[in-house]
Amino acid sequence: MHDVIADIVKKALGTDSAIELSVPEDPKFGHYSTNVAMRLAKGQGKKPLDLAFELSVAVMKAAPEGFFEKVEAVAPGFINFWLSPLAIREELLRVAREKDFGSSAHGKKKTVIVEYSSVNIAKTMNLGHFRTTIIGEAIANLLTAQGYRVVRWNYLGDWGTQFGKLIAAYKLWGDQAAIKKNPVEELQKLYVRFHEEAKRDESLEKRGQEEFQRLEAGDEENRKLWEWFKKESLKEFKVLYAMLGVKFDEWIGESFFEKKMKAIAEELVGLKIAERSEGALVVKLDEFNLPPALIEKSDGASVYITRDIANLEYRLDTFKPSKILYVVANEQALHFEQLFAVAKSLGWTGKEGSPELTHVKYGLVLGEGGKKLSTREGRSVSMKQAIDKAVTLAREIVEKKNEALTAAEKDAVARAVGLGALRYNDLKENRMTDIIFDWDKMLDFSGDSGPYLQYTYARLKSIIRKSGVSESKLTKTKFGMLSSEFELALARKIFELPQIIAKASELYSTSILATYLYRLAVAANKFYETTPIVKDENKERMHERLALVLVAAKTLANGLKLLGIETPEQI
């Protein structure tokens, strides 16, 4: 619908350039609105309102007969459009028959790599990982819906000095049996203990570095320990991912690039990009107004950015992506600025047609008092704990609300609703703001929440079930009678989905989609609260209303699916 109106306006203007068309929040400003007159007025030496008036007449002429109910020019120069009920019904019919309503071919199958989740071996997944996982997943879904070929990449944190420290800690205090029983938790305890003891014993830090050097040099004992840690960790992580319903195409992590470290260092030196300084190898980034990037430590060991440079090279060679998105917390902003600067110095980016690298940052999950929850200090909140708590609470509520369900159905609903609440609470917010961890907020199931949207979906589907009319019959309904403001407002809300998905994927913003879905659910609630559907005495109109209910339910489900939120048929 958006594009149809935009085309009419373009035709009226005799232009081919894009025009801005918005859906005003206040219905008194029309169903759609444009500011073209205010933008063009200055260049044409006219008053905005006069131009708006001229254009509104031209738009009315350019539109098909009976398409607009009204086109109005108002101060300071907006042109507002009201669609006729007929135009709305025709569009509704088109949408009802569309297979993947909301998606588009905009991406032309170009490859986008989305790096997200990126768990660290031997560390429990915390709420920070939860954010990158669900934000990354939603962005990957959005880009897929926009017609991109998306590579979902879990870049494992499985290499680095931290493993030297872990190996050192294991050799000092490790308990094999305990680790076998509860791998990640025990390993994390060792890591935390290492940092505690290192505060008192300075030699530990050095010992950790030495163990990593040995690991990197291929020491057999360290290698075996590292492999064991990794295997056990992945086993545990995959259970969590399965619970979340998250899947990845690639699990290649930092260790994959281990053998390339020397070559990268040599390449950078050969190209005179890197130089020796204080015994280490660094890339000076003064021209980018950035501090120097450390490529190789003075003991010869590699660091994070070195592996990320190798990773980038591998991705560019293997996948030929048009974009790479790094869904990583804001705290790593400097790392990515440096990485992107090095890539530009190497000539990998910054030219016509070369790939676009974007750090999709998000705010931190902070503890009480707004301070960082650090793994090293053993203060982070585990993702599993949050999920368990949400699902348990949801199970208690389902038990009270819907006794008719079987125990297995209640479990499934509790899982969907609990996870839906956690996901929605996070995705509805602008990803940049830091979140202060709060159980009450995370577990809020009322108002603008995941369960509200799921509840709306379940009620819509329930109405269709109660009617006894089959969904396949409803998809064949022609719309000729819908005319109340509640019906038409719901239909118009539905039409917005494609634009919302396009904008959300362009800005990597899940809140745009979440906010839209909430408003869609509000429109649906208003419709069925005010309008008899199954009880409508007019049989033909009942079918049309049911068909509208079905389109609304599908639209809601399509959108929620992009956010990774399930929609149970009953809750």
Added chain:
RNA sequence: GCCCCCGUAGCUUAAUGGAUAAAGCAGGACUCUUCUAAGGUCUUGAUGGGGGUUCGAUUCCCUCCGGGGGUACCA
């Protein structure tokens, strides 16, 4: 010090240059003999301070204040 992010109602947030700043929670008043009350209806209440750009600024620029994060041998 320098760099990144944030500052909107009592609280948590929405709004990427548009119109009277939008919600949820909390508070107050209604609403379950009628398609699921995790619902619906009504109601109180806000852009950190100061400049600038613009027909128009929560949004862009400058500056100050407050909070968080980062800042060469962690990732």
